[in-house]
Amino acid sequence: MSIQPTLPEPIRARLSGEPLFSVKTDLSSDGRFGDLWFAVTDQEVTLWDADGEPSFRLDVTELSEARAVGGIGGGTLLADTAGGPVVIARYTAALSSAFGFAAKLITALAKQEELPAVSEKEFPRYCPSCGNPLAEGTQSCPICKSKGKVLFRMLRYAKPYKAQMAAAVVLLMLTTVIELVPPYLTKIMIDDVLQPKNTGSALLWVVLGLGLTSLVMSVMQTVRGLIGVWVGSKLMGDLRNDIYTALMRLSLAFFDRRQTSQFVGRINSDSESMRQFMTDGVIWVSGESLRVVAIFVIMFGLDWRLTLFALIPMPFMVLVSLTMWPKIGRRWYQQWRSIFRLNVLVGDSLQGIRVVKAFGQEQTEMSRYSTANRELVRNNIRIEGLWQGMFPLFSFVAGIGTLLIWYNGGSSVIRGDLQLGVLMALIAYLGMLFGPLQWVSQMINWASHALASADRVFEIMDTPSDVPDARDPHPIGTIRGDVVFERVSYGYEKHHPVLKDVNLKVKAGEMIGLVGHSGAGKSTFINLICRFYDTDEGRIAIDGTDLRSISQTDLRKQIGVVLQETFLFDGTIAENIAYSKPDATPEEIMRAAKIANAHDFIVRLPDGYDTRVGERGHRLSGGEKQRVSIARAIIHDPRILILDEATASVDTETERQIQEAISRLVKGRTTFAIAHRLSTLRNADRLVVLDKGKIVEVGTHEELLAIEGGAYRKLVDAQKELSKIKGVEG
């Protein structure tokens, strides 16, 4: 089913031919919100206003090219005509894909080239039933999905423990029933023992009965408590595992857009509030509701007329709960957001603590923190205050019921219609209702908290990976290492392409040097080979197999990467080198380190290969870190080696040594190396020059140097110039 609204019939009828493409734009030409229809036929480009009247028309023959010029939050579709550029339509960012396509289509029409095919993903998607936007990659509309689903989905986590939870509920029920005994015994004591001044053994029995019930109760409470703790901890463990698994599955693009330290807090706090609801919440709700029913049954049995007074405040309480519910949910979310902001802030400044200290900005960071902290305190007071106020309100209202019973029951006792013991028992039972009552407000609190958490957790779990594994991946075994780029385009932000129409065939065993200005797209190029991101257009194939149909585990086994930002894990150097091959022998580790020219300095460290490098490898110098990560990349003997500025932080002599070692290793392997220091790439079989996302030159060093005014030659000249100024060789 198409979820794209179709061009209204009256407009269609007035077009010169069949529409090739049509879309409803959301801005009028003066830049205000407004619905206009945009349609392209093979002869004309048209725009129609809301009443179906034409508001713009351009003949295809008049224009030479169309461009979608992206602004911020919106864009403009321009046509170049003989009389200069002309604005065709304006649109908000939601439609950039659609108009990006429109521009291509119109250009193809004007130049009489082959027309590109429309795909669904060019359009923003709206829910077919309620018209709200659908998030990218999702099928189900979040609005039409009911809240109940979240609840059930959350409760599914409790399923493996249903036996234990049932036991806890049964125990709770028993405790509840037993708890109801003492007031009844008290009634017997007053009416049958104390008032008639009965001097027999009855008093002793009644007191013994009271003692026994309280003993049984505490035993059962302990057991139930233990079960609760056990189930709760297990549940939380499961939840945390699932959240973490979901996070690991997500693509890099997900993390690019988010500050990562936030997830530390989220994994823990969200799973905690979900646990609280599921164990404490579910067990208590079932137990306490039973208690309420039992109390009412007994009270009705004792005196139904008086009991009715206790029911008077109930409708009011239900009403208050229902109206408060959404407000509480929102306030919890608000409080959570201030914690979130605080976490992000702490994560940020601690990750950059070196920079903070280097610029002496501790004071600024502290004041930023206290602002966020004040906000959290404020929200804390708001939410806690709200529900702290709610319980006393409930108690007060329920207390009115008690007062009514006191008054009416009291007069009955005075008239002699009612025994004093019955009245006392009624009052005691009514007092016991306050327990469950408190849980009602607590429950509202927990439930809204838990549902909000569950929402966020499931949001992570439901986010589809941008680089999904194929359903039945192509087994590749050990590859030869042919890499082919076919018309590849990619942009981190859709429609702001960073790589444009890249074509390249790399033979197995070839060493390719990638050069170009900073920001030209070199790192992006290799990110695509690693399949950190998927191409927007075109395809990349290894040994003739599309990357998308290779399982990512298989793929990464064949690739060794040294990324531009070196990152070492908290652990020993040996562990870091063996990261991709945990079963590596010490010899293999040393051999890899030797190739990376790291062996010497590692052995000279007091703790050798067992040196803990700490978070991010702060205890090593920049060049040392790079060498450790080179060792990490080569240890599993990859068929494709990727070096992104791998030797940028080492001196030229060390670089030469690493290069020699690598060039031995590189034999028979496909290698992609990026370097700004062009001398680094002298071993490359071919150099690929990238400029603003396009390949501008490909060839050997000599070939490229021979191109008069070529891009590579300019780069080389610039570097020569630089080393001349500095008086050293680059």
Place this chain on the structure above:
Amino acid sequence: MSGDLYDIRIFEPKDVMFSRGTGGVFQGVLDGKPYPELVVYRAFPFLYTTQYLSIRDAKGEELGIVRDLRELDEESAKELEQELQFRYFLPRVTRVDSVKQKSDLWIWELQTTLGPTRIAMRNLHEFMQFPGGNRIILTDINGKRCEIADWQALDSRSRQQLTDVV
């Protein structure tokens, strides 16, 4: 002005003139040289919305900076401002009609300087930004953005709608 490649070129108000071409495209004459298509960038889109405007040619090469839109002649200032509005599509919210959470979408009904609109967010913590002061930037699931310049300055009903979300 020196021809120093490494210095920022600031236009004198008398050196620039902006207008709109017949096709509706922003164009102008800079230092006596006509350009059929110009693009304007805000250097500080959040802090200085009408100051420090980078004027670039169609290819995106910077020609110079206009220090303040108000220094320009009336016609140029009007066109430049209009172009900014086109390029930086960020309607300013004048009234918040409602903020509702429907299942797991937050739906905002807004009145803006550019007409009424509706914004849907997946959540608040990623789609609402607080760049400082009382400013709020709202982002739609599909990337549409609106701005609340100062939420404290909105009418009381709008503020009421915002109490539990800011």
